[in-house]
Amino acid sequence: MLSQLLVYFGCTVLVCGAAFSFLAAVGVLRLPDLYTRMHAASKAGAVGGGLVLLAVAFLSQDVAVSLRAFIGISFLLLTTPVSAHLLARAGYFAGHSPNKNTILDEFGSAREKSQDR
Helix, strand or coil, rough: CHHHHHHHHHHHHHHHHEEEEEEHHHHHHCCCCHHHHHHHHHHHHHHHHHHHHHHHHHHCHHHHHHHHHHHHHHHHHHHHHHHHHHHHHHHHHHCCCCCCCCCCCCCCCHHHHHHEE
8 A cells, every 4th residue: 555655656756747847948948148048057957857766666566776866866956056157147247138028137247257358
Protein backbone atom coordinates (compact mmCIF):
# COMPACT_ATOMS: atom_id res chain seq x y z
CA MET A 1 0.00 0.00 0.00
CA LEU A 2 2.75 2.45 0.93
CA SER A 3 4.83 1.60 -2.14
CA GLN A 4 1.83 2.30 -4.41
CA LEU A 5 1.36 5.65 -2.71
CA LEU A 6 5.04 6.48 -3.30
CA VAL A 7 4.68 5.55 -6.97
CA TYR A 8 1.66 7.82 -7.41
CA PHE A 9 3.37 10.65 -5.56
CA GLY A 10 6.57 10.16 -7.58
CA CYS A 11 4.66 10.21 -10.86
CA THR A 12 2.84 13.38 -9.84
CA VAL A 13 6.13 15.07 -8.93
CA LEU A 14 7.64 13.90 -12.23
CA VAL A 15 4.77 15.42 -14.23
CA CYS A 16 5.11 18.70 -12.30
CA GLY A 17 8.85 18.75 -13.02
CA ALA A 18 8.20 18.13 -16.70
CA ALA A 19 5.66 20.97 -16.72
CA PHE A 20 8.17 23.39 -15.17
CA SER A 21 10.82 22.33 -17.66
CA PHE A 22 8.35 22.86 -20.50
CA LEU A 23 7.53 26.34 -19.17
CA ALA A 24 11.24 27.13 -19.05
CA ALA A 25 11.61 26.10 -22.69
CA VAL A 26 8.60 28.20 -23.72
CA GLY A 27 10.04 31.15 -21.79
CA VAL A 28 13.37 30.84 -23.58
CA LEU A 29 11.59 30.84 -26.94
CA ARG A 30 9.03 33.57 -26.28
CA LEU A 31 10.62 36.18 -24.01
CA PRO A 32 12.08 39.30 -25.63
CA ASP A 33 15.67 39.68 -24.42
CA LEU A 34 18.65 37.87 -22.96
CA TYR A 35 17.88 38.68 -19.33
CA THR A 36 14.27 37.56 -19.25
CA ARG A 37 15.14 34.41 -21.17
CA MET A 38 17.91 33.62 -18.73
CA HIS A 39 15.56 34.25 -15.82
CA ALA A 40 13.03 31.79 -17.22
CA ALA A 41 15.67 29.18 -17.94
CA SER A 42 17.36 29.44 -14.56
CA LYS A 43 14.33 29.62 -12.29
CA ALA A 44 11.87 27.29 -13.98
CA GLY A 45 14.64 25.03 -15.22
CA ALA A 46 16.09 24.59 -11.73
CA VAL A 47 12.68 23.87 -10.23
CA GLY A 48 11.82 21.46 -13.06
CA GLY A 49 15.13 19.63 -12.82
CA GLY A 50 14.87 19.50 -9.03
CA LEU A 51 11.38 18.02 -9.19
CA VAL A 52 12.48 15.41 -11.73
CA LEU A 53 15.38 14.41 -9.48
CA LEU A 54 13.00 14.30 -6.50
CA ALA A 55 10.75 11.96 -8.48
CA VAL A 56 13.77 9.77 -9.22
CA ALA A 57 14.48 9.63 -5.49
CA PHE A 58 10.92 8.55 -4.72
CA LEU A 59 10.54 6.08 -7.55
CA SER A 60 13.91 4.35 -7.22
CA GLN A 61 13.25 3.09 -3.68
CA ASP A 62 17.01 2.69 -3.28
CA VAL A 63 18.98 4.63 -0.69
CA ALA A 64 22.08 5.08 -2.87
CA VAL A 65 20.10 6.42 -5.82
CA SER A 66 18.03 8.68 -3.55
CA LEU A 67 21.17 10.09 -1.95
CA ARG A 68 22.65 10.87 -5.36
CA ALA A 69 19.39 12.51 -6.41
CA PHE A 70 19.38 14.74 -3.31
CA ILE A 71 23.02 15.66 -3.90
CA GLY A 72 22.07 16.55 -7.48
CA ILE A 73 19.17 18.70 -6.27
CA SER A 74 21.38 20.60 -3.86
CA PHE A 75 24.05 21.10 -6.53
CA LEU A 76 21.42 22.33 -8.99
CA LEU A 77 19.86 24.76 -6.52
CA LEU A 78 23.25 26.14 -5.45
CA THR A 79 24.85 26.61 -8.86
CA THR A 80 21.99 27.70 -11.13
CA PRO A 81 21.33 31.14 -9.58
CA VAL A 82 25.03 31.95 -9.34
CA SER A 83 25.74 31.01 -12.95
CA ALA A 84 22.68 32.91 -14.21
CA HIS A 85 23.78 36.02 -12.32
CA LEU A 86 27.31 35.84 -13.69
CA LEU A 87 26.10 35.26 -17.26
CA ALA A 88 23.64 38.15 -17.04
CA ARG A 89 26.31 40.46 -15.65
CA ALA A 90 28.77 39.46 -18.38
CA GLY A 91 26.11 39.95 -21.03
CA TYR A 92 25.25 43.37 -19.70
CA PHE A 93 28.84 44.58 -19.66
CA ALA A 94 29.43 43.07 -23.10
CA GLY A 95 26.79 45.41 -24.50
CA HIS A 96 23.54 43.44 -24.59
CA SER A 97 21.03 46.08 -23.62
CA PRO A 98 17.80 45.19 -21.84
CA ASN A 99 14.42 45.33 -23.56
CA LYS A 100 12.96 48.81 -24.14
CA ASN A 101 10.20 48.01 -21.62
CA THR A 102 12.72 47.59 -18.80
CA ILE A 103 12.00 50.27 -16.23
CA LEU A 104 14.98 50.14 -13.88
CA ASP A 105 18.63 49.86 -14.89
CA GLU A 106 20.73 49.79 -11.72
CA PHE A 107 23.99 49.05 -13.54
CA GLY A 108 23.76 52.06 -15.87
CA SER A 109 26.43 54.07 -14.10
CA ALA A 110 28.68 51.01 -13.65
CA ARG A 111 28.45 50.30 -17.37
CA GLU A 112 29.49 53.86 -18.23
CA LYS A 113 32.45 53.64 -15.85
CA SER A 114 33.65 50.38 -17.39
CA GLN A 115 33.43 51.84 -20.91
CA ASP A 116 35.46 54.90 -19.91
CA ARG A 117 38.51 52.78 -19.05
